[in-house]
Amino acid sequence: AQKVTQAQTEISVVEKEDVTLDCVYETRDTTYYLFWYKQPPSGELVFLIRRNSFDEQNEISGRYSWNFQKSTSSFNFTITASQVVDSAVYFCALRKGGSQGNLIFGKGTKLSVKP
Amino acid sequence: GAVVSQHPSRVICKSGTSVKIECRSLDFQATTMFWYRQFPKQSLMLMATSNEGSKATYEQGVEKDKFLINHASLTLSTLTVTSAHPEDSSFYICSAREDSGSTWSASNQPQHFGDGTRLSIL
Numbered sequence: 708a709q710k711v712t713q714a715q716t717e718i719s720v721v722e723k724e725d726v727t728l729d730c731v732y733e734t735r736d737t738t739y740y741l742f743w744y745k746q747p748p749s750g751e752l753v754f755l756i757r758r759n760s761f762d763e764q765n766e767i768s769g770r771y772s773w774n775f776q777k778s779t780s781s782f783n784f785t786i787t788a789s790q791v792v793d794s795a796v797y798f799c800a801l802r803k804g805g806s807q808g809n810l811i812f813g814k815g816t817k818l819s820v821k822p
Numbered sequence: 823g824a825v826v827s828q829h830p831s832r833v834i835c836k837s838g839t840s841v842k843i844e845c846r847s848l849d850f851q852a853t854t855m856f857w858y859r860q861f862p863k864q865s866l867m868l869m870a871t872s873n874e875g876s877k878a879t880y881e882q883g884v885e886k887d888k889f890l891i892n893h894a895s896l897t898l899s900t901l902t903v904t905s906a907h908p909e910d911s912s913f914y915i916c917s918a919r920e921d922s923g924s925t926w927s928a929s930n931q932p933q934h935f936g937d938g939t940r941l942s943i944l
Binding site: 754 | 856863864865866867868871913915917932933934935936937938940
């Protein structure tokens with residue numbers, strides 16, 4: 708069975724703090740894809756990153772960075788120097804390789820960044 | 823970038839009304855689209871996979887006759903909530919996956935989400 712676990716339900720930080728959102732996944736597939744999405748209060752999903760199972764390189768994009776560790780089945784997301792605009796619910800998702808491949812979402816982590 | 827248009831963004835209607843939600847890929851073709859449902863403060867749960875030209879595949883526990891899906895073209899899928907009741911109130915969001923040149927590479931294609939539809943049944 709495939710599963711995504713985001714153990715942190717809510718996190719509250721003060722602006723400029725660094726924060727890491729955890730994501731642990733379960734899958735028996737050798738080919739799969741991992742995603743992070745941001746969902747602001749308005750509801751739309753904002754795509755942040757996709758990583759395939761063969762690429763364990765960490766990635767940095769501005770204040771965002773991702774740490775993919777296959778050995779621990781984790782795909783953690785760090786925001787450096789957080790800002791109030793980062794306040795949102797963040798979802799980690801897993802997609803199976805193959806022609807169909809719907810997304811399986813974690814329960815999300817609500818991040819509140821206070822000024 | 824690829825855009826998925828979902829319409830309407832918000833619906834408020836009386837119990838017993840049927841509501842149709844459209845999901846349209848604007849600048850790409852999508853044989854496969856997905857419909858998700860999200861209750862307040864919860865995650866997105868897949869309701870069904872919509873395939874152009876064939877019947878949708880519903881997830882366990884989702885009533886086919888209640889949530890009618892029609893994927894009539896490569897750019898449009900519709901979800902109709904029939905005879906909606908208050909318990910159907912939720913946030914519905916669609917996604918569309920870009921078609922690729924082959925099935926083999928289909929899995930590598932990105933999914934693009936619509937902005938969602940907030941459905942409130944009174």
